[in-house]
Amino acid sequence: MAIILGIESTAHTFGIGIVKNGKILSNVRDMYTTESGGIIPMDSAKHHKSVSEDVYIKSLEEAGVKENEVDAIAFSQGPGLAPCLLEGMKFAKALSKKLKKPIVPVNHCVAHLEITRITGAKEPVLLYTSGANTQVIAYASGKFRVFGETLDIGVGNFIDNFARYIEVGFPGGPKIEQLAKKGKHYVELPYSVKGMDISLSGILTNLKQKFESEKYKIEDLAYSLQEDVFAMLVETAERALAHTGKTELVLGGGVACNSRLQEMCKIMCKERGAKFFCPEKSLLVDNGAMIAFLGGIMFKKGLKISHSSLDKTDIKPRQRTDDIEVSWRK
Ligand code: ATP
Ligand code: FE2
Numbered sequence: 001m002a003i004i005l006g007i008e009s010t011a012h013t014f015g016i017g018i019v020k021n022g023k024i025l026s027n028v029r030d031m032y033t034t035e036s037g038g039i040i041p042m043d044s045a046k047h048h049k050s051v052s053e054d055v056y057i058k059s060l061e062e063a064g065v066k067e068n069e070v071d072a073i074a075f076s077q078g079p080g081l082a083p084c085l086l087e088g089m090k091f092a093k094a095l096s097k098k099l100k101k102p103i104v105p106v107n108h109c110v111a112h113l114e115i116t117r118i119t120g121a122k123e124p125v126l127l128y129t130s131g132a133n134t135q136v137i138a139y140a141s142g143k144f145r146v147f148g149e150t151l152d153i154g155v156g157n158f159i160d161n162f163a164r165y166i167e168v169g170f171p172g173g174p175k176i177e178q179l180a181k182k183g184k185h186y187v188e189l190p191y192s193v194k195g196m197d198i199s200l201s202g203i204l205t206n207l208k209q210k211f212e213s214e215k216y217k218i219e220d221l222a223y224s225l226q227e228d229v230f231a232m233l234v235e236t237a238e239r240a241l242a243h244t245g246k247t248e249l250v251l252g253g254g255v256a257c258n259s260r261l262q263e264m265c266k267i268m269c270k271e272r273g274a275k276f277f278c279p280e281k282s283l284l285v286d287n288g289a290m291i292a293f294l295g296g297i298m299f300k301k302g303l304k305i306s307h308s309s310l311d312k313t314d315i316k317p318r319q320r321t322d323d324i325e326v327s328w329r330k
Helices: 041-063 082-099 108-119 155-165 173-181 201-213 218-244 259-272 288-300
Strands: 003-008 013-020 023-031 072-078 103-107 125-129 134-140 143-149 248-252 275-277
Touching (some): 003 082, 072 108, 103 288, 125 218, 173 259, 218 259, 248 259
Parallel strands (some): 125 248
Antiparallel strands (some): 134 143
């Protein structure tokens, strides 16, 4: 009966979740936000440091767990912003020394993917849409294989960038979603799917130009952004389902919170007789529970580092999803 504490700190969110045998007992988060402008890595790291103790105490309380009952401390090792990752690792190592319990370094993107198991999907195609990442993935022979991805920026960062440009603050996703609900007229944007890949920078430039021209309502631009870009995501996901012959689609990552994206995926799945799955919102955005969840699976397979040999472990700001040996699934 292992109790794993998971720490998330890769970018804007500091979160601690506690998981006992695959069951989530707590998931507490504190997010760095701005009214206008984007994320400043050093400021976000300072935010993480200032809230960490509070988030830790709340998470233990919510879980009804005492700190000496924790069996291992999982943390996001990468990818992410170095100053932010460092705060999470420092917290994890200090706790490991204090409790004399091992650490489990976890890849953040793989945690976004593995937490989708909670939906009950067995062998899905994964549409992973987060801030920095946009990939269509399926697990095969020990790795998550990337079938298609963005050739330039991640869909979340793309939305955040446009939101910053029109000065609605960070994170932009929820703000654009609200604006889009009030949009009525579709404005044509340069749809850009290349084989299994997509590209977003051209659409971003086009949207900014349209915004500057003052000929369009921002509600209509937000609406068209969602219709155009989500259709691109759904098209590549559908092609991956067709190529692999798989019959399940799981949507993951922070942008998956968007109800229009969920709806479009649902419609596509229904049309081709596939099943659609999506975890609840608190598990889609960056959170500690997904780190603890994957940490628990890895811990069970012996993938842990003793509190007496922490020095060799460092952050990995540029680690890629398909570099990870998913040895726990073999
Ligand atoms: P990565 O996981 O690739 O390292 P990240 O950790 O920044 O990136 P997540 O926390 O998974 O990404 O997701 C954050 C992104 O999700 C932000 O870009 C945010 O704008 C977007 N997002 C959140 N809610 C919504 C929504 N309702 N609609 C669209 N996007 C959303
Ligand atoms: Fe993330």
